[in-house]
Amino acid sequence: MLRRLTTSTKESFRLLPEYKFKCGVEIHTQLKTKYKLFSLSQTGFNDNSNTKVSYFDLGLPGTQPKLNPEALYLALKACVALNMKIQPFSKFDRKHYFYPDQPLGYQITQHFQPLGKDGVLELSEFDNASGKIAIETVQLEQDTGKKFGDVIDYNRAGTPLIEVVTKPDFQDINQVYAFIKKYQLLVRHLGICSGDLETGAIRVDVNLSVNDNPRVELKNLGTTGDIVNALKYEYTEQVESLRSGKEIAQETKSWDGYTTKSSRSKENAIDYRYVPDSELPAINLNPDIGDEIKAAIPEYPDQLLSRLTSKPYNLQLAHAKNLLVEPEHLHYYETFFDKFNHPDANKWMFQELITAFAKLDKEFDVNVISPDVLVEVARSDYSLVSKRLILRHLVENQVSLEKAIADLNLASDSQAIDINELCREIIKLNPDVVKRIQDGHNNAIQVLVGKAMKVTRGKVHAKEIKNAFDSLL
Incomplete structure (x- = not known):
């Protein structure tokens, strides 16, 4: 046998x-x-x-x-x-x-x-x-x-x-x-x-x-x-x-x-x-x-991994190895890091940008959102939820940043964003609160409402936001 x-x-x-x-x-x-x-x-x-x-x-x-x-x-x-x-x-x-x-x-x-x-x-x-x-x-x-x-x-x-x-x-x-x-x-x-x-x-x-x-x-x-x-x-x-x-x-x-x-x-x-x-x-x-x-060979992988996992980059080894496999991604990352120069640079590259592609079941494409645009989104005064909506819109529709902001009604303080889209994003980001609501703690919905009010800066009535959450949940 x-x-x-x-x-x-x-x-x-x-x-x-x-x-x-x-x-x-x-x-x-x-x-x-x-x-x-x-x-x-x-x-x-x-x-x-x-x-x-x-x-x-x-x-x-x-x-x-x-x-x-x-x-x-x-x-x-x-x-x-x-x-x-x-x-x-x-x-x-x-x-x-x-x-x-x-x-x-x-x-x-x-x-x-x-x-x-x-x-x-x-x-x-x-x-x-x-x-x-x-x-x-x-x-x-x-x-x-x-x-x-x-x-x-x-x-x-x-x-x-x-x-x-x-x-x-x-x-x-x-x-x-x-x-x-x-x-x-x-x-x-x-x-x-x-x-x-x-x-x-x-x-x-x-x-x-x-x-x-x-x-x-x-x-x-x-x-x-x-x-x-x-x-x-x-x-x-x-x-x-x-x-x-x-x-x-x-x-x-x-x-x-x-x-x-x-x-x-x-x-x-x-x-x-x-x-x-x-x-x-x-x-x-x-x-x-x-x-x-x-003399003509660039950095060897070990040298590059050592540099990327040390200051100022401090990348996780898994992320560093992934960048080595894709030279275009490595160039994008180094360009963005040099321009952004912020402790959250790795977070914006791997948790926000690449996640925006992944949520739409798309491969990361360096040509869709340039390092300059990503820097502009990361430095903007919009809330984190709004920034994520912008990235998602850019990936999905491949439009300019200005058009994405206009499409999402973020350009003017007197305009409201798409409330249903905003509420969907907040629901995805807060699964623990959603579970409490589903378990019968109805007042927990106010936590979600508060987060949405913060994003919209109070320009949308709380009742309208609550109704959107009630409908989605």
Whole structure:
């Protein structure tokens, strides 16, 4: 019977000191380029099948590869970000295997002389983990096609990849999870890759061994949740095998969401018959190129998180990480913060502005309400309820601030705002008072009336306001 990783086993899982967990990861990362690695076909991820292919992508005889310099630059950028030693001389090799998604009959990669060697990525307080993870190599290579049942889509064939190979430095599963999340944030922030696991832009294989027995490679891990659960399951499987006196076989396994299943025995390098590529020249680099790229790179995520969570910003870590994922949002926030220069700046950005979008089930769009308009709303003399009504109106109707104020009848002291809309907003903001009213404490409605009177500055009769509340409640 297959043993499934249930909620209870997930919660009770723990590493056993007498069974040492040892893990390394291989991360295949699609580079964010316009064209493929060795052809002028455009990269496309959601296009109709086989619409982004050239003769070379399909392996037609007589076609030759030509290296895309943009892909090389992004690969070098990744090397710098991962503290790699960039090799002044690197070259391409052919990794032979026959499979329908690989029309050339081989994959062009960098097995013998890769672009980068001997790097390290350190986990910090921002990752909820610690430790230095050594990185063996960064190789520039091409992606394969993708099989859908009986159909093979070659749109992905030839898409530029880097393969990042770590040493088996992971001593627990939390480190693996933290490393992958940190890597995602790093390549996304620096514009190297979209950073998505779900779309296949990042694909992770993990190699696990227990007590230095032969390692098992786990493939087909689509999310960080899959990676964590597959490692828990496989570790438990290997521990049980060792306890029962069985030997661990070196093999490759897949993950179906519940169990790991054997796919094939693990190949060695000799099985792929690596040979130097005869059609691609070697890559010769200036020894100072790493320093030049590093000088052009903006703040690293850790530096940016440290700045945003410190004075004067004092952002929550979760908010800071969200801003890193969306560069436009980060620029908006920093612009607004500099202009507003008020202790409530974070409140206006995250509790008021973004909430106004969320209440209308809309994604935050930096073009709808400019930082200047948000500053003007925040500094206005209107009550908080009125300001929220203005933000909601701006998001919903995408009009100017002046028109929003006029539409809501806030422009003139002699005019009243929409009483029903005002009362609805006050009801949303005071659920505890509403519950008291619903529980039979009828006089509690006067609390809501008082709040509405304060907003309207006494220019609307209390009876009219009470009638609106009675109707709405």
